[in-house]
Amino acid sequence: MTGKILKILATVLAFTAMFAMLHVAASSNRNMEVNTLTVTIAENYHPLIAEEQIKTKILNAYPQLLGSPLNAGDLAQVEEVVRGISYVENAAAFRLADGNIAVSANLHTPIARIVNAFNQSYFLSQDGSLVPLSPHFSPRVMVVTGNIRAAYSPVINILQLDTLSELSANERILRDLFQLVTFINNDAFLRSFFDQIHITPEGEFELTPRNGAHIVEFGGIDRMEAKFDKLLRFYQESLVRIGWDKYSRLNLEFRNQIVSSK
Template sequence: MRINWKKILIITLDSALAIYLMFAFTAFNKPDEKTKLCTKVNINIQDEATNGFIDTHEIKNRLRKGNIYPLKMPLDDVNSRKIEETLKSSPFVKTAECYKTQDGQVCITLTQRMPVVRIKSDRGDDYYLDDNDCIMPNSHYTSDLIIATGHITKWFATNYISPLSKTLMENDLWKNQIEQINVMPDLGIELVPRVGNHIVYIGQLPYCKYKKLKNKIVSDFVNKKMNRLEKFYKYGLSQAGWNKYSYINLEFDNQIICKKVFKEKKDDKSIESALAVSDNIGGIPVKSQEVSKTGNLSPEKGNKPEANKTTSSKKELSGNTANKKVNNKTRI
């Protein structure tokens, strides 16, 4: 058999040419990262408008302090892994992703930790709790969160204030209406609303040593109390007036105890008479107690002794609540 060397030579040259062209096109199309500079840095912070704890300016400053801000750096020197690790070290960053593009851009995408409540305890502690019940440090950014004040330890905050706050934040009505939680020395819970010149007392939160079960028990307890308060708002305060009562006690399931706002007469400075001893608003028994000149609830027959613990006025709130409310939109 005669070998056609001419044909084999042509096939070999065609194959070599094809391989050469393939490598040539690949080499020309591949960017030279050693000489190509980063022309733009894209920083995308998800939920920036909602949380407001970090912004683009802070991200740039953090990277500049570590000398790893990629703008005008050779792409070959841009360490994406180091940028991610540096940003994740921030207590406000949940996830961070960094990658380079062929046109010389570096893209950084961040997600933030979601705060649900700010803690300002009478011990001087000032921090946030996120949606995973973890502590976040104080920040100089503004926030529009519920503030919890009073007798709060970090253990009580992560185990009880956190599920209480999340339950309130999940409801659109209470998310906008409740602006402050106050924990009394006996761990009773007071709520300060935005609308209405009164304080709502819901009693002590139920105890449970199992975390998952505890969250459900606390949530069910709070929802039950707030459902009763919603009915009282709808059928009671909407008719009687939002400033008629200074204190609303929801501790007991069979009744609501209210302290009426009293005005002193100019002639003898006597106290105006209280509301009828027993009313029925929306199917909920409502009792109103007489108030002495000092503002304390006078004892009534049949009242439980525990009701005396609900006699604090707004000026007696623990922590920074001397004027009923902590301004939650001040810079912190």
């Protein structure tokens, strides 16, 4: 019985010592000066901003960050600065064991470059956000022109509105565009074949292939999969034989046929 009590006391003392050591280490960590700030961008094929540029923005906002101990709330403020950068989707800041700070940032992934009716340009991102152009990097994505009257806004996310009734006419076009571009990007052939979308005054979509051989009058996004299936069959059964530039326009709006014109 005495031996069991001694074992319990030894276990309690061991845990107490461990927690005391952790407390001392945490206190020591808090009192350490921050000497380095490391920024890491998660893997992204469209790096709209560089790690060093994010670091510069942090230090411009908090020049006292390096060379002094970390104050309560500093990490949250660093995260707020990084998340406020237009190219950043999300970010997290951490205190390392040596007292220094590491920041991890996830960037927006553009899926289309929009040139609206007022000749303003911005990106539509994979998460539905609108993102300004980058002066440092120009990703090769779908170019969209025509009747897009929506201007760039950092607060718009077309996927976060719960119902279609909350969408303005301009935002509705952007949501339809998002669905169309996403469908194209998810298909290897379509993604490599089409590089431009034009929106007509009636709000319908026209697709142009990279070779510029013809224009595909796609219409709206209704029956989207069926339209592309019909188009691919036409390519395989007809255009590969008679030539890609045989017709100047292909109309997909009719259910059971493609109307072509020279």
